[in-house]
Amino acid sequence: MEFLGLVNYALFTAIFIAIYALLALGLNIQWGFAGLFNAGIAGFFAVGAYTSAILTTPVDDGRLGGFDLPFVFGWIGAMLAAALVAWPIGKICLRFRSDYLAIASIGVAEIIRLVIKSEEVLTNGARGINAIPRPAGDIGYTESQIAYLVIVLAVLIAAYVLVERQFNAPWGRMMRAIRDNEDAAKAIGKDVEFRRLEAFIFGSALMGLGGALFAHFNRSITPEAIDPMVATFLVWIMLILGGSGNNRGAILGAAVVWIIWSVSEIATDRLPHEYAIQAKYIRLFLIGLMLQLVLRFRPEGLLPEPLRGDLRGSRRTTKSGTDPD
Amino acid sequence: MLELDQLVMDFGQFRAVNGCSFRVDKGSITGLIGPNGAGKTTLFNLIAGAFHPTGGRIRFLGEDVTGLASHQLFHKGLVRTFQIPHEFHKLTTLENLMMVPPSQPGESLFSNWFAWGRVSAAERDVERQAYETLEFLELTHVAHDPAGNLSGGQKKLLELGRTMMTDAKLVLLDEPAAGVNRTLLRKLETKIAILNKERGYTFILIEHDMEMIEKLCAPVICMAEGRVLIQGDFETVRSDPQVLEAYLGETTGAAA
Numbered sequence: 001m002e003f004l005g006l007v008n009y010a011l012f013t014a015i016f017i018a019i020y021a022l023l024a025l026g027l028n029i030q031w032g033f034a035g036l037f038n039a040g041i042a043g044f045f046a047v048g049a050y051t052s053a054i055l056t057t058p059v060d061d062g063r064l065g066g067f068d069l070p071f072v073f074g075w076i077g078a079m080l081a082a083a084l085v086a087w088p089i090g091k092i093c094l095r096f097r098s099d100y101l102a103i104a105s106i107g108v109a110e111i112i113r114l115v116i117k118s119e120e121v122l123t124n125g126a127r128g129i130n131a132i133p134r135p136a137g138d139i140g141y142t143e144s145q146i147a148y149l150v151i152v153l154a155v156l157i158a159a160y161v162l163v164e165r166q167f168n169a170p171w172g173r174m175m176r177a178i179r180d181n182e183d184a185a186k187a188i189g190k191d192v193e194f195r196r197l198e199a200f201i202f203g204s205a206l207m208g209l210g211g212a213l214f215a216h217f218n219r220s221i222t223p224e225a226i227d228p229m230v231a232t233f234l235v236w237i238m239l240i241l242g243g244s245g246n247n248r249g250a251i252l253g254a255a256v257v258w259i260i261w262s263v264s265e266i267a268t269d270r271l272p273h274e275y276a277i278q279a280k281y282i283r284l285f286l287i288g289l290m291l292q293l294v295l296r297f298r299p300e301g302l303l304p305e306p307l308r309g310d311l312r313g314s315r316r317t318t319k320s321g322t323d324p325d
Numbered sequence: 326m327l328e329l330d331q332l333v334m335d336f337g338q339f340r341a342v343n344g345c346s347f348r349v350d351k352g353s354i355t356g357l358i359g360p361n362g363a364g365k366t367t368l369f370n371l372i373a374g375a376f377h378p379t380g381g382r383i384r385f386l387g388e389d390v391t392g393l394a395s396h397q398l399f400h401k402g403l404v405r406t407f408q409i410p411h412e413f414h415k416l417t418t419l420e421n422l423m424m425v426p427p428s429q430p431g432e433s434l435f436s437n438w439f440a441w442g443r444v445s446a447a448e449r450d451v452e453r454q455a456y457e458t459l460e461f462l463e464l465t466h467v468a469h470d471p472a473g474n475l476s477g478g479q480k481k482l483l484e485l486g487r488t489m490m491t492d493a494k495l496v497l498l499d500e501p502a503a504g505v506n507r508t509l510l511r512k513l514e515t516k517i518a519i520l521n522k523e524r525g526y527t528f529i530l531i532e533h534d535m536e537m538i539e540k541l542c543a544p545v546i547c548m549a550e551g552r553v554l555i556q557g558d559f560e561t562v563r564s565d566p567q568v569l570e571a572y573l574g575e576t577t578g579a580a581a
Contacts, residue, residue, distance in 0.1 A: 162438060169444060170431030170451075173424050177413040184411035187373060188487060189399030189427045198434065307417060307471060 004142065011145040013262060017255045018152040019213045023231075024238045024250035025156075025163055026206030032244040032305070033172060034199035035179035036094065037102040041207055042231035043109030046116055047085050048078035048208025049215035049225070053129040056216075063124040071135050075155075075212045082208020083201045085112070090200040094193065109228060117223040128222030132215050152213055156251070159206060164247050166202075175199055176245075229284065234261065237287060241294045243301025252302055261287070326351040326527055327372070327495055332381035334367055334551075341367040343551030344381070349495070354521055354528040356542030358535075358562070360572050364551040365531045366408055369497050372529075373405040374398045386494070400427055402494030406487070406501065408531070410480035414473025418464060421472045421483055422455040423448075425490035451490075458486045462516070478505040485516060488526070495527045496520075502534040514540055535563075547571065 023041060030036040052074035057066030069077075093104040116123045123129065136147035166172050178185040178192050186192050215221040225231070234257060242253020264286060268279035294301070327349040334342040342364045349355050357365050370376045372383060374395040383391045385403060393401075413421050429451065430436045431444040459465045462482045467475060472483060481501055488496045498517070502510050514537055520526045532538050538545060538559060545562045547554045549571035555562055562568055 165441075166434060166437050169437040170424065170429045170448065171434060171437055173416065173420055174432055177416055177421075177424050180413040180415050181411050183375065183395075184407065184413065186395040187375070187399065187405050187407070187411070188425045188491070189396045190424075191396050202434065305415065307415075307469075 008142060008145060011142070011149055013259065015145070015149050015152055015217055016262070017258045018149070018156045019210050019217065020235065020238060020258055021156055021251040021254040022159055022210035022213065023207050023235045024242065024254045025159055025247060026203040026210065027235055027239050028244060028247060028250040029163060029166075029199055029203035029206070031239065032246070032250070033167060033175040033179065034196055034203075035098065036196060036200055036203075037098040038105050038200070038203070039102040039228075039232060039236075040089075040105030040107075040109030040112075041235050042226050042228045043105075043112035044082045044086060044204040044207035045211035045214070045231045046109075046112055046223075046226040048082045048211030049221045050116060050123055050129065050211075051081035051208070052078040052212035053132045053215050053221050054123075057129060057132055060124070060129075063120065063129070064122050066129075071133060071216060074216070075209060078208045078212035079205040080208075082211070083205040086201045086204035087197070090197045090204075094196045094200060106228070106232075109226075109232065113223060113226045116226065123223075126223055128220055128224075129215075130220040132219050132221065134216050134219055137219070148217060152217075155209070155213065159209070160247055160251065163206075167247065234258075234287065237291050237294075239301075240291065241301055243303035243305065245305030246301070246303045249301050249303035249305075256302070257287075257290075260290070326386060327529075328384040329368075329372070330382040330384070332368070332371055332383065333379045334364075334371055334376060335379045341551055342371065342378075345548070345551065345553055346381075347546055347553055347556060349527060349529060351527055352521070352525060353543065354517070354530060354541050356538040356545040356559070357529055357531045357548065358533070358538060358545060359548035359554070363548040363571070365548055366499055367551075368548070369405060369499055369529075369531065373403065373497055399491070402492060403497070404488045404491060404493040404495070405497035406481075406484035406499055408499040408503065410477070410484055412472040412475065412480050412483055414471060416472055417469050418472050418475065418483060419452075419455050419459065419468040422458050422486055422490050423451050425487050426451055426454070427491060454490060458489045461489070462486050463512070478509045481505050482509070482513065482516075485513070489520065489524075493524075493526055495529070498528060498530045498532075500531055500533065502532055502537050510534070510537065517541060 023045065027038065027041060030038045054065040055067050055069045055077045056071050056074035058068050060066055089108050093101050096104055117126055119125065134144070134148060135151055137144050139147065174190055174195065178190060178195055182192055238253035238257045239250050241257055242251070243249025261283070264283045268276055268283060271279050330346055332342055332345040333340065345368060359365055367376065371378050374393050374397065377392055382389060385401060390398060390401065430440065430447045436444050456465070459468055462485065464479060464482060464486070467479065472480070475483065485501060501513055505513060517528060518541060521528060530542060543558055544556055545559050546556045547562050547568045554567050554571060555565050
């Protein structure tokens with residue numbers, strides 16, 4: 001049975017990596033391409049998780065809903081809700097320069113967490129929402145994990161393709177230009193405020209979707225899950241390590257950092273009980289150390305931002321000799 | 326084409342532009358000179374919509390445009406370059422030009438997902454136009470280099486190139502010659518003259534290089550301490566005693 005245990009662990013890890021990859025992709029839109037320092041990922045994650053939970057769970061008298069809808073509606077709803085929450089926040093906070101935006105967004109995420117924790121009629125308060133249906137959840141444990149992994153991967157691939165398309169299109173070029181030099185972008189007619197808001201909402205919608213995928217995987221969601229440590233800062237490290245400005249980097253970063261994070265948990269659990277509790281905090285230190293090392297020795301990340309020549313990449317232009325020379 | 330009426334710009338207690346009025350005719354190349362701190366660049370920032378004037382009106386093409394934002398003015402045909410080059414350093418030189426044309430279909434998230442054919446077709450046109458511009462500027466060899474790696478003079482050319490990627494009517498050039506070597510400078514003068522004659526661009530040019538002003542500009546406006554000192558042809562302005570005083574008195578002016 002040792003083998004089955006390993007398989008289950010691998011499946012569990014892979015699902016988590018895929019969910020985190022979605023969050024990292026969302027952050028890449030905001031930071032990697034638009035240069036927006038969103039330190040409130042946990043907030044949008046929470047909005048998505050709770051929205052989908054409320055939409056898809058059976059009726060519960062103690063709180064809002066549930067509406068017993070199919071999970072697809074829950075996931076779409078999660079994206080819409082996260083986008084709707086991002087809109088006014090972006091409208092107000094995007095006026096700030098990057099570091100102030102970071103502080104404001106931490107505050108916003110904390111407000112969202114406290115609202116979720118205290119508004120029992122909305123979210124069932126601290127007890128959270130249970131019995132969230134999982135697609136293909138009523139078959140055997142391993143089979144159900146495999147099925148969910150397939151679904152999550154399909155969502156991730158679709159998201160990757162859709163985001164990558166935008167990055168290679170004039171939209172991505174414009175966002176990178178705004179990030180590089182805001183004044184010049186304005187002087188050549190780009191509506192910087194509107195475009196930033198667009199990127200902020202787009203990224204937040206993906207974070208909301210990540211939250212929904214997590215809630216359905218976990219089958220429950222409580223305010224405990226909205227921990228800025230694991231839902232915000234871990235995602236930041238994934239993106240920075242993987243390579244901000246590069247979608248594949250974001251996904252790779254999610255895999256690398258999550259594996260380090262979860263293996264370190266196994267390691268600390270093996271310590272004698274009296275040290276195990278303390279060692280958990282060492283993991284937080286390790287994550288901080290990792291970020292420092294990456295920023296010091298490889299600030300561009302494992303997969304740096306690619307230099308894009310034109311729509312089809314500079315490879316084609318050199319090969320077929322589009323150069324007028 | 327452009328009329329400034331009693332423009333005033335205050336930064337706290339300091340009045341950088343103090344009741345500036347002049348008009349620029351279509352098809353002209355107006356030279357704007359004056360000692361450092363005369364308010365020339367501030368005036369550009371006002372005209373281009375980067376700053377909101379404390380007082381006065383700006384009319385462009387017969388329309389009151391006071392207080393419009395930079396990107397709105399751009400869409401009306403008013404383009405500016407920067408004294409310190411503002412290239413997009415992580416974009417290639419080609420991309421720096423390709424992103425200029427206004428209202429590209431590929432700037433919409435929706436079109437990129439659902440109307441890719443239209444986006445690609447527009448991109449091909451923009452790409453061709455960008456290559457033509459690079460050729461005109463003799464920058465083709467650096468098309469795929471990150472713009473941040475260009476030399477100072479090349480960046481200046483790139484700034485000029487941006488104005489060619491759109492249907493500009495009025496182009497504000499802020500010290501296009503600063504930091505550019507002599508050979509490149511002569512080239513730049515030629516390019517500006519060609520754009521003026523063949524494309525019908527109207528220019529306002531801030532410049533300290535008097536040779537360039539003399540060659541290109543009529544009329545010449547001299548500013549000092551936020552005001553228009555004198556307007557006229559190059560010879561008149563150069564021999565005006567007030568202008569000489571403004572330049573020679575510069576050190577005492579700056580110290581005050």
